[in-house]
Every structure is written in C-alpha cells, then in structure tokens.
Amino acid sequence: MVVREGAQVESGPRPPGFDPTMPNEARMLDYMLGGKDHFAADRAAADQALALAPELPIMARESRKFIHRAVRYLVETGIRQFVDIGCGLPTQGPVHEVAQAAASDARVVYVDNDDLVVNHAEALLAETFRTAVIRADLREPDELLAHPGLTDLIDLRRPVGIVLVGVLAVIPEDDVVLRIVDRLRRAVAPGSHVVMTHAISDVRPEVTRRLAELYQDEQIVRGSRRRNVRTRAEVEPYFDGLHVVEPGIVHVPAWRPDAGEPTVDPRSVWAIGGVGRKP
Numbered sequence: 001m002v003v004r005e006g007a008q009v010e011s012g013p014r015p016p017g018f019d020p021t022m023p024n025e026a027r028m029l030d031y032m033l034g035g036k037d038h039f040a041a042d043r044a045a046a047d048q049a050l051a052l053a054p055e056l057p058i059m060a061r062e063s064r065k066f067i068h069r070a071v072r073y074l075v076e077t078g079i080r081q082f083v084d085i086g087c088g089l090p091t092q093g094p095v096h097e098v099a100q101a102a103a104s105d106a107r108v109v110y111v112d113n114d115d116l117v118v119n120h121a122e123a124l125l126a127e128t129f130r131t132a133v134i135r136a137d138l139r140e141p142d143e144l145l146a147h148p149g150l151t152d153l154i155d156l157r158r159p160v161g162i163v164l165v166g167v168l169a170v171i172p173e174d175d176v177v178l179r180i181v182d183r184l185r186r187a188v189a190p191g192s193h194v195v196m197t198h199a200i201s202d203v204r205p206e207v208t209r210r211l212a213e214l215y216q217d218e219q220i221v222r223g224s225r226r227r228n229v230r231t232r233a234e235v236e237p238y239f240d241g242l243h244v245v246e247p248g249i250v251h252v253p254a255w256r257p258d259a260g261e262p263t264v265d266p267r268s269v270w271a272i273g274g275v276g277r278k279p
C-alpha cells in the first residue's frame with residue numbers, strides 16, 4: 001500500500017494495525033525532510049519536536065547527506081552490497097539510489113522492525129531492481145542477517161556496507177548496543193564497512209533531554225518509549241574493533257564534506273558519525 005495523503009489514503013487497502021492517527025517516527029522524519037509520506041498525526045508530533053528544536057530538519061537533511069557521502073565512499077572502495085538497518089521510508093535520496101547511481105550492480109536490503117514502514121517501503125520499491133525490504137529486529141542481529149530476504153540478495157562472505165544511521169538511539173541499554181554492533185562486526189566479511197551516526201547530548205544538553213522526554217511519551221511515537229540520549233564518550237566505543245576511516249568520528253556535516261558544501265554550525269547538528277572498516 002502506498003501511504004500518501006489524499007484519495008488513495010481514503011480509499012486504498014490498509015494493512016492490519018495501520019492507524020493514521022498514531023504518529024510514526026519514519027513518517028515524521030519524511031515530513032521533516034520535506035517528503036509527502038506523512039499524515040496529520042505525524043505532522044502534529046513532528047511540530048511538537050520542532051518547537052523544542054527547530055534545527056531538526058537541518059539535522060535530518062545533514063544526516064541524509066552524510067549517508068550519501070558514506071555510501072559513495074563505500075562504492076569507491078569496492079563495496080557493492082548494502083544493508084540499511086532501521087531504514088525508515090526509502091524516500092528523499094535512499095541508499096539504493098545513491099549506490100546504484102555510482103555502481104549500477106549495487107544491491108541494497110532495507111531493514112526495519114515496523115510493519116508500517118516495511119509495507120510502505122515495499123510499495124515504494126515495488127519496481128526497483130536489486131533492492132529488497134525485510135522486517136527484522138536490530139536487537140536480533142543473527143536472525144536479521146540470516147533472513148532469507150537478505151541472504152537472497154546479499155552474500156555475507158563478501159564485503160558489505162552496514163548502515164546504522166539514526167537507529168542506535170532506539171536501543172536504550174548501552175550494553176545491548178555494544179553487543180549488537182559487536183555481533184554485526186563479527187558476522188561480516190573482512191573489508192566490510194559499518195556506517196554509524198548517533199545524536200549526542202554534549203552540544204545542547206537541555207534540548208536533547210526535553211526531546212528525549214517527548215519521544216518517551218507513548219502518545220508521540222509508538223515504540224520509542226525509552227530513547228536514550230548519549231554523549232560522545234558513550235558513542236565512540238561502538239566503533240571498537242573497526243578501523244575508523246578519516247576524518248574519524250566527527251560531527252556529521254564534517255565527514256568528508258563535498259567540495260563547495262557550506263559549513264554548518266555543529267550546534268545545529270548535534271549528531272556524530274563515522275565509517276569503520278573491518279580489518
């Protein structure tokens with residue numbers, strides 16, 4: 001089902017559990033990115049977040065641009081297969097568009113644990129070659145990597161690009177995040193790369209605390225009740241065991257900016273990111 005505002009929303013079939021009155025984080029993000037795939041409830045919830053942090057759309061756009069630069073870098077290093085975990089809606093410059101523009105044989109599997117996101121993504125990608133969407137849980141990395149929808153397209157004996165952008169914060173327990181990234185790193189072939197970002201509280205502690213409280217409210221975003229706010233020092237160990245490529249773990253806009261990119265104030269993009277290669 002294509003979930004778009006308008007006639008199709010009113011008349012089209014709806015998967016079980018679909019409730020347009022319940023805000024959904026992926027659609028909120030699409031709204032902030034200027035997309036079309038959102039409902040009034042998503043916009044209302046996003047507007048509450050925007051009232052606290054008007055910089056969120058800049059952050060969302062910078063995060064997308066970071067993914068684009070990182071994916072192009074990975075293609076340059078020879079990576080031709082990608083797994084985008086916690087993908088959200090594959091709109092607004094999704095991984096496969098960037099990867100396949102650089103290498104037409106690139107294959108991409110999108111992973112999300114939200115049925116609504118998966119159904120929606122399947123519809124959006126219905127006519128796209130060498131891509132798949134699977135429903136799987138980041139908390140169960142072994143099952144995720146063994147999912148037939150993933151192994152049909154991705155050969156884990158060869159280097160792969162794992163994309164974990166804007167998703168690790170949904171796992172509240174620090175030890176669980178460390179276990180997940182460790183497990184993913186061990187499972188992939190040498191030469192694989194892991195692309196990660198995480199919002200950090202160091203830059204605007206009061207705003208990030210209040211936003212975390214907002215997201216913990218079940219009425220705002222279902223399933224995101226215990227979103228963690230982390231510091232840079234807490235996020236850096238997620239790259240342990242990987243060779244972090246230049247320029248390191250930096251504010252997202254500072255990661256290999258394209259020539260001519262305007263400089264962005266780090267206080268308006270309080271997220272860090274990096275790319276680590278498995279030796």
Ligand SMILES: C[S@@+](CC[C@H](N)C(=O)[O-])C[C@H]1O[C@@H](n2cnc3c(N)ncnc32)[C@H](O)[C@@H]1O
Binds near residue numbers: 137
């Ligand atoms: C903030 S969105 C990030 C979207 C995308 N990575 C981006 O940067 O634009 C987080 C996504 O993670 C998904 N998610 C949350 N918990 C998850 C889990 N345990 N396993 C897989 N996906 C999850 C949500 O459904 C949502 O689509």
